[in-house]
Amino acid sequence: MALISGENGAKICGGALIKENWVLTAAHCEMRKGNIILGAHSLLKREREQQVFQIAKQIPYPCYSPNSRENDIMLLQLKKRAKLNKAVKIIPLPNSDDDPKAGTSCTVAGWGKTHNNLKKGSNTLREVNVTVIDRRICNDWKHYNGKPVITENMICAGATKGGKDSCSGDSGGPLICNNVMRGITSFGRANRCGAADSPGVYTRLTKQYLLWIRKTIGGDLQTGF
Numbered sequence: 001m002a003l004i005s006g007e008n009g010a011k012i013c014g015g016a017l018i019k020e021n022w023v024l025t026a027a028h029c030e031m032r033k034g035n036i037i038l039g040a041h042s043l044l045k046r047e048r049e050q051q052v053f054q055i056a057k058q059i060p061y062p063c064y065s066p067n068s069r070e071n072d073i074m075l076l077q078l079k080k081r082a083k084l085n086k087a088v089k090i091i092p093l094p095n096s097d098d099d100p101k102a103g104t105s106c107t108v109a110g111w112g113k114t115h116n117n118l119k120k121g122s123n124t125l126r127e128v129n130v131t132v133i134d135r136r137i138c139n140d141w142k143h144y145n146g147k148p149v150i151t152e153n154m155i156c157a158g159a160t161k162g163g164k165d166s167c168s169g170d171s172g173g174p175l176i177c178n179n180v181m182r183g184i185t186s187f188g189r190a191n192r193c194g195a196a197d198s199p200g201v202y203t204r205l206t207k208q209y210l211l212w213i214r215k216t217i218g219g220d221l222q223t224g225f
Helices: 207-217
Strands: 002-006 012-019 022-025 034-038 051-060 074-078 105-110 126-133 154-158 174-177 180-187 200-204
Touching: 002 022, 012 174, 012 180, 012 207, 022 180, 074 207, 105 180, 154 180
Parallel strands: none
Antiparallel strands: 002 012, 002 034, 012 022, 022 074, 034 051, 051 074, 105 126, 105 174, 126 154, 154 200, 174 180, 180 200
16 A cells, blocks of 8 residues: 655545556546655654655556546656565556456555544544445436446445445545455545445556556566456
8 A cells, every 4th residue: 555645745645556666546646746655554653664755757547537537547656666575565456357246345445534524534544345336326316427427447336325435535545356456546525425325436447457557667567468
């Protein structure tokens, strides 16, 4: 898990280390200046396991659309390579672009808000279990109602009765299903985190995105394609 911190901590996003010097995150997490911290648990303590890196390159997917939220995916190149250990590990990418079925249990983590009425996110890394929800349900009038449309490039996940969700500050973090990264935390309704009618939406790691990742960071990345 990577912590992407803007200048003076003004903006926080999550990310996933997919190679010693590459982090995968959301395109809307782009920031002019910032650091990437690996091996962090607390935002308040400088833990011994932490490794801090400057960002060498930010490469958003060419067709990212802030309006439709399509293609919300970005690669960050670190200026140095991370040292892999118990606290810093590479998150495996899928070897197929299987669409996680509704009912699949996944986990999402981050330093985002734990309650809607809080002004700031969590000071410690939190993790929550979420369940994949059928896109037809997420697109119906009780949920997103096509604003925006939840496409096949996205995964909708939360809890049927609400209460479990990613929130503001969790953007860019990995959605892990069966120990494999399947998505990237993308968006939800403002101040509706955990609401049953507003589950979180994640960029799905499709074959198209996986091929782009491999082409961008080098062909030695194992994605199965």
